[in-house]
Amino acid sequence: MSISENQGRLWAISEVSKRTPRVIGNGRKASEYFGCNTFNQKVMAEKLPKAIYRSLLATIRAGKKLDQSIAPAVAHAVKEWALEEGATHYSHWFQPNTGITAEKHDTFLTVGDEGQPLERFDASQLIQSEPDASSFPSGGLRATFEARGYTAWDPSTPIFIMDSPNGKTLCIPSVFISYFGQALDKKTPLLRSDEFLSANAMKVLKIFGNNAARVFSTLGPEQEYFLIDEAFYSLRPDLVATGRTLIGAKPPKGQELEDQYFGAIKHRILAFMQEVEHELFKLGVPVKTRHNEVAPSQYEMAPVFESVSVATDHNQLAMELFKVVAKRHELTFLIHEKPFAGINGSGKHNNWSMATDEGENLLEPGATPEKNLQFLVFLLATMKGVYKHQGLLRAAIAGSGNDHRLGANEAPPAIISVFLGEALTNILDNIEAGKVKGSTSEKQVISLGVSKLPEIAKDNTDRNRTSPFAFTGNKFEFRAVASSVSTATPMATLNAAVGEALSEMADRLTARLKKVKDFDKAVLEVLKEYVVETKDIRFEGNGYSDEWRDEAAKRGLLNLAKSPEALLQLKTKEAKALFTKSGVYKADELESRYHLEIERYIKDLEIEVAALKDIALTQVLPAAYAHQAALVAAVKDLTSIIGEGAVASAQFEEVKSVASLIADLKAALTALDHAVEKAETDNLDKKASAFAYAVSDAMLVVRDVCDKLETVVDDKLWPLPKYREMLFLV
Numbered sequence: 001m002s003i004s005e006n007q008g009r010l011w012a013i014s015e016v017s018k019r020t021p022r023v024i025g026n027g028r029k030a031s032e033y034f035g036c037n038t039f040n041q042k043v044m045a046e047k048l049p050k051a052i053y054r055s056l057l058a059t060i061r062a063g064k065k066l067d068q069s070i071a072p073a074v075a076h077a078v079k080e081w082a083l084e085e086g087a088t089h090y091s092h093w094f095q096p097n098t099g100i101t102a103e104k105h106d107t108f109l110t111v112g113d114e115g116q117p118l119e120r121f122d123a124s125q126l127i128q129s130e131p132d133a134s135s136f137p138s139g140g141l142r143a144t145f146e147a148r149g150y151t152a153w154d155p156s157t158p159i160f161i162m163d164s165p166n167g168k169t170l171c172i173p174s175v176f177i178s179y180f181g182q183a184l185d186k187k188t189p190l191l192r193s194d195e196f197l198s199a200n201a202m203k204v205l206k207i208f209g210n211n212a213a214r215v216f217s218t219l220g221p222e223q224e225y226f227l228i229d230e231a232f233y234s235l236r237p238d239l240v241a242t243g244r245t246l247i248g249a250k251p252p253k254g255q256e257l258e259d260q261y262f263g264a265i266k267h268r269i270l271a272f273m274q275e276v277e278h279e280l281f282k283l284g285v286p287v288k289t290r291h292n293e294v295a296p297s298q299y300e301m302a303p304v305f306e307s308v309s310v311a312t313d314h315n316q317l318a319m320e321l322f323k324v325v326a327k328r329h330e331l332t333f334l335i336h337e338k339p340f341a342g343i344n345g346s347g348k349h350n351n352w353s354m355a356t357d358e359g360e361n362l363l364e365p366g367a368t369p370e371k372n373l374q375f376l377v378f379l380l381a382t383m384k385g386v387y388k389h390q391g392l393l394r395a396a397i398a399g400s401g402n403d404h405r406l407g408a409n410e411a412p413p414a415i416i417s418v419f420l421g422e423a424l425t426n427i428l429d430n431i432e433a434g435k436v437k438g439s440t441s442e443k444q445v446i447s448l449g450v451s452k453l454p455e456i457a458k459d460n461t462d463r464n465r466t467s468p469f470a471f472t473g474n475k476f477e478f479r480a481v482a483s484s485v486s487t488a489t490p491m492a493t494l495n496a497a498v499g500e501a502l503s504e505m506a507d508r509l510t511a512r513l514k515k516v517k518d519f520d521k522a523v524l525e526v527l528k529e530y531v532v533e534t535k536d537i538r539f540e541g542n543g544y545s546d547e548w549r550d551e552a553a554k555r556g557l558l559n560l561a562k563s564p565e566a567l568l569q570l571k572t573k574e575a576k577a578l579f580t581k582s583g584v585y586k587a588d589e590l591e592s593r594y595h596l597e598i599e600r601y602i603k604d605l606e607i608e609v610a611a612l613k614d615i616a617l618t619q620v621l622p623a624a625y626a627h628q629a630a631l632v633a634a635v636k637d638l639t640s641i642i643g644e645g646a647v648a649s650a651q652f653e654e655v656k657s658v659a660s661l662i663a664d665l666k667a668a669l670t671a672l673d674h675a676v677e678k679a680e681t682d683n684l685d686k687k688a689s690a691f692a693y694a695v696s697d698a699m700l701v702v703r704d705v706c707d708k709l710e711t712v713v714d715d716k717l718w719p720l721p722k723y724r725e726m727l728f729l730v
Contacts, residue, residue: 003393003546005671006226006428007233008571008719009055009235009718009719009720009722009725010716011231011720011730012232012235012721012725013016013445013567013721014129014229015231016227016229016232016725016729016730017729019229019266019268019730020268020270022268022271022272022328022329023271023277024271024274024278026274026275028335030277031279031335032377033281033282033554034281034282034284035158035282036057036282037085037160037161037162037163037282037283037284038158038159038160038161038284039078039081039099039158039159039160039284039291040056040158040284041057041193043081044056044057044077044168044659046420046667047077047080048073048074048077049073051283052070052074055067055070056070056074056155059073059155060156061357062213062214062357063156063195063198063214063216068123068127068582071123071126071127072122072123072183073402074126074679075121075122075123075125075126076121078121078159078170079108079119079121079658080162080170081118082108082121083108084168085161086165086167086168087108087161087168087169087170087701088107088108088109088167088168088169089105089106089107089108089167089169089170090105090106090108090169090170090171090172091103091104091105091106091123091169091170091171091172092104092120092129092131092151092153092172092174093171093172093173093174093547094102094131094151094173094174094175094176094185094187095137095176095185095186095187095316095424095486095488095663096136096176096184096185096186096315097184097186097224097444097593097596098136099186099238099484099486100316100319100320100487101316101320102131102136102176102719103169103171104129104131105169106120106125106129108120113296115375126153126172127149127152127153128150128151128152128153129150129174130148130149130150130151131149131151131176135143136149136169136184137177137630140271141384142303142653148179148180148672149176149177149178149179149184150177150179150541151174151175151176151177152174152175153172153173153174153223153421153447154173154174154175154187154191154309155308155360156173156191156307156309157173157309157310157313157709158173158284158310159171159173160173160284161284162283163167163279163282164559168393169693173313174187175188175191176188177361180590182588182589183585183586183589183608186312186486186488186489187309187312189311189312189487189488189492189497189584189585189589190312190488190489190492191270191309191493192310192492192582192583192584193217193265193492193493193499193582193584194216194307194308194309194495194496194566195216195321195489195583196499196583196584196673196712197216197496197498197499197502198214198216198580199217199356199499200217200499200500200502200503201215201354201362201378201499202214202215202295202503203503204374204377204378204381204505204506204509205356205374207506207513208373208374208458208509209511210355210356210360210374210376211227212357212358212360213356213357213526214357215354215355215356215357215362215518216307216308216352216354216355216357217307217352217354217355217491217494218305218306218307218308218311218352218354218355218361218475219305219306219307219308219312219350219351219352219487219491220301220302220303220304220305220306220311220351220475221288221303221311221312221313221315221348221349221350221351221481221487222300222301222348222349222350222351223300223301223302223315223318223319223348223483224295224298224299224300224324224331224336224346224347224348224349224483225298225299225300225301225334225346225483226295226298226299226333226334226339226340226346227272227297227299227326227331227333227334227730228297228331228332228334228726228727228730229330229331229332229726229729229730230326230327230330230331230332231330232726232729233332233726234725235609235719235720236275236720236721237614237615237619238608238611238615239332239334239339239347240337241607241608241610241611242486242604242607243335243336243339243343243401243501244336244338244339244340244401244404244608244702245339245340245700245723246608246615247612247615247616247620247703247706247707247710248340248341248707248710248720248722248723249707249708249710249711249718249722250342250723251487251722251723251724251727251728252720253724253728254342254343254540254723254727255294255295255296255344256572258294259294259295260292260295260296260298261293261295262291262292262296263292264292265290265291265292266554266730267718268329268331268730269299270728271329271372272325272326272329272331273290273299273301274317275325275328275329276301276322276325276389278322279321279324279325280314280317280318280321283314283317284571285303285317285318286303286304286306286312286314287301287302287303287304287318287349288302288303288304289301289302292342294343294344294346294347295340295343295398295569296343296727296728297727297728297729297730298343298344298346301318301594302314302505302624302637303318304642305351305353305475308352308487308491310497311487312486312487313489313492315348315486315487316486317337318723320635322335322351326666330637331344331730334346335483335484336401336402336435336483337399337401337402337482337483337484338401339407340591340723340727343727344411345404345405345411345483346405346483346484347405347479347480347481347482347483348482348483348485348487348660349477349478349479349481349483350478350487350491351472351475351476351477351489352475352476352477352478352491352494353474353475353476354378354473354498357374361475362374362375363375363378363379363382363471363472363474363475364420365379365424365473365474365478367607373520373523373524373527376427376431376527377505377509377523377527378503378527379471379500380428380477380505380527380530380534381501381502381504381505381530382498382501383418383500383530383534383537384505384517384530384533384534384537385494385497385498385500385501385502386416386418386494386496386497386498386502386537387418387494387533387534387536387537388501388551388574389497389500389559389574389578390416390537390557390558391558391566391572391574391575392493392497392569392570392574392575392578393416393469393478393493393494393497393571394414394558394560394569395493395565395566395567395568395569395575396489396490396492396494396596397480397481397482397485397598397601397602398563398566398567398601399482399484399485399597399601400562400563400601400605400608401482401483401484401604402480402482402563402603403561403562403563403692404479405482406561407543407544407561408503411480411549412466412467412468412479412543413466413468413544413549414480414508414559414560414561414566415468415543415548415549415552415557415558415559415597416468416469416537416557417467417468417469417537417538417539417543417557418467418469418471418476418534418538418550418556419467419469419471419472419538419540419575420540420541421471421537421540421557422540425472425540428531428538429531430461431524431527431528431646432492432528432532435574436652442573442649460594461713466543466544467479467539468480468541468543468564471561474476475536478490478494490704492584493584495582495584496578496579496582496584497578499582500578500581500582505530506520508526508529509522509526510672511545512525512526531546536555536556537557539551539552541583545573548589560691561600561618562689562692563688563692564568564598564601564688564692565595565596565689565692567598567601567688568685570593570597571594572588575590576590592684595684598684598688599684600683601688601691602684602687602688605691605692605696608699609667609672609676609695610700612672612699612702613669613702615706616639616665616669616702616706617669618711619719620665620706620710621662621665621720622702622712623709623713623717623719624658624661624662624665624709627658627712627713627717628659628662630714630717631654631655631658634651635648635651635652635655635688638651657712658709658712658713661705661708661709661712664705664708665702665705665706665709668701668704668705669702670697671698671701672695672699672701672702673699674698675690675694675695675698676698677696678690678694679691679694679695692707710722718730
């Protein structure tokens with residue numbers, strides 16, 4: 001059979017073998033063009049009068065309310081800069097509850113009173129725009145006939161210019177709200193959470209005599225992803241429709257040899273990474289790290305820490321550019337949490353901390369953290385927030401994709417726990433026992449035993465890849481966040497939880513200091529209470545073990561394995577109390593978030609069911625029938641020559657085996673239809689639960705039969721690119 005006679009798979013393999021790395025010829029130092037496409041501090045200083053520049057800088061750095069009187073001058077400067085850079089259009093760039101970004105482009109061009117063409121951009125166009133709010137998911141906050149919504153400029157992130165093949169667009173980072181002021185986006189709750197965290201952290205710092213003017217959360221999201229050739233992607237309807245492979249037999253080699261992680265990066269992939277970095281550097285995104293991840297064709301990018309709002313925007317930009325640049329390299333960027341079964345999935349490890357406006361990291365322990373009471377206060381407040389609101393943090397990372405990832409292949413389990421490491425654990429144990437002086441965590445030295453190599457300073461903590469929330473030296477790594485989502489929701493939830501705990505901590509410290517005049521003694525007494533109260537959330541062992549699941553249950557920790565049960569946490573009294581107190585969500589906004597997420601979960605599964613059935617009926621079964629027909633013809637030819645004796649029996653059995661698998665697949669598809677029909681109800685909670693368990697289980701049965709057929713059907717007849725090709729041919 002020639003390639004042209006095949007349905008495409010062999011053509012794709014042939015095409016991939018011809019690929020060569022794309023060359024962009026960029027040899028400049030990153031520092032020469034970093035941020036060149038942003039209205040950054042340098043540009044602002046050049047374009048704006050000093051007083052206006054200082055006022056705008058105060059809004060950006062200190063979180064002060066924007067002085068509306070400076071808007072005309074800022075708008076004029078932005079327009080002049082954008083036109084100089086070649087921009088022809090502008091857009092408010094925002095993050096609706098779809099999880100991706102949105103934009104509506106308007107041209108600078110307008111027509112004057114006498115019909116003359118003019119470029120115009122005024123203060124009102126900078127500050128506010130009006131996209132249609134009815135067509136975005138709102139969870140019931142807006143009806144279809146209620147269309148008005150507003151985007152408003154968010155000065156916390158620099159305005160930037162996006163390049164495209166035929167022009168440039170000025171993008172204004174914005175929030176998105178309804179006609180009545182309800183948040184319709186991911187960004188508004190995040191900004192609210194940061195203000196709440198700052199206000200309560202300042203209460204604690206004031207007790208310690210710290211003169212910082214503001215506290216903000218910081219974030220460095222490590223982004224994992226897969227890359228496969230676009231020829232393979234185009235022949236996989238499941239990847240196109242759902243972002244993951246719904247069938248696919250295990251390849252002879254996966255990640256068993258552990259030879260992918262940190263291995264030499266293939267030239268074609270490296271060319272993609274270099275171009276992505278070039279584009280991100282132009283937008284002022286401080287990319288720091290690139291490397292191979294554990295699974296074949298899996299990679300990671302990590303940036304330098306930034307404020308949580310800027311980091312969230314930059315991560316969204318990175319995901320957009322990954323897709324665009326991948327296309328230039330004839331690759332496809334896969335961001336789903338589990339695009340391939342049996343190997344590692346992808347996460348977004350959110351490295352989170354708190355810092356003052358003076359640059360002090362509040363989770364930096366120093367060489368002797370047992371002597372650093374301020375650090376211990378912020379550490380234990382964070383643990384208290386995570387412990388008290390573990391259910392909400394699990395809800396914040398819920399999603400159909402993450403359900404496939406959590407609890408396997410180096411992804412943390414669904415049980416939220418905190419890993420501290422040996423040194424900090426000893427300190428907390430000694431505080432509880434009243435023996436603080438006996439502990440020390442002065443940096444130890446690891447001797448490598450090789451005279452030519454330098455000594456390496458040992459960190460205060462080891463790493464625990466099975467921990468959802470691990471302390472990693474001077475920050476916490478929220479490892480359970482899904483790869484495809486915005487960082488805004490999990491970070492807004494964490495900020496709210498920790499902000500509440502800091503408020504309580506400030507109250508307790510204030511009350512204790514009124515009774516105990518010795519400052520250190522009073523603080524240590526409160527710390528001891530927090531050590532005891534948060535002990536159950538601490539876990540240093542293997543999060544995958546059955547023993548931990550049993551132990552977690554004894555401790556009263558939640559094990560919300562599937563998203564529908566996790567999302568129910570948004571409907572609890574505790575959720576309403578936290579989010580209304582913090583201002584992160586109003587009551588109706590919180591209710592809408594539940595409906596948004598549960599509806600999205602159901603829709604994701606409905607799309608997967610439809611895609612799986614389509615593949616099974618239109619590709620797997622025809623290939624199986626063709627293979628069966630070839631076998632039958634071969635057996636007929638054989639028996640016509642030698643009869644139906646023992647020699648032909650093996651061939652007869654092979655035909656029966658294939659026929660049996662075809663029958664099994666048809667039966668599995670019927671069972672899947674029945675499971676979907678049974679799941680249909682107007683009750684979203686019940687429907688989501690049915691899809692999470694009964695429907696998902698029925699899908700696995702269909703997959704199992706399809707995967708068995710893949711291993712027996714003639715390779716030239718199988719139409720779908722296989723794992724061995726998608727994961728290793730690039």
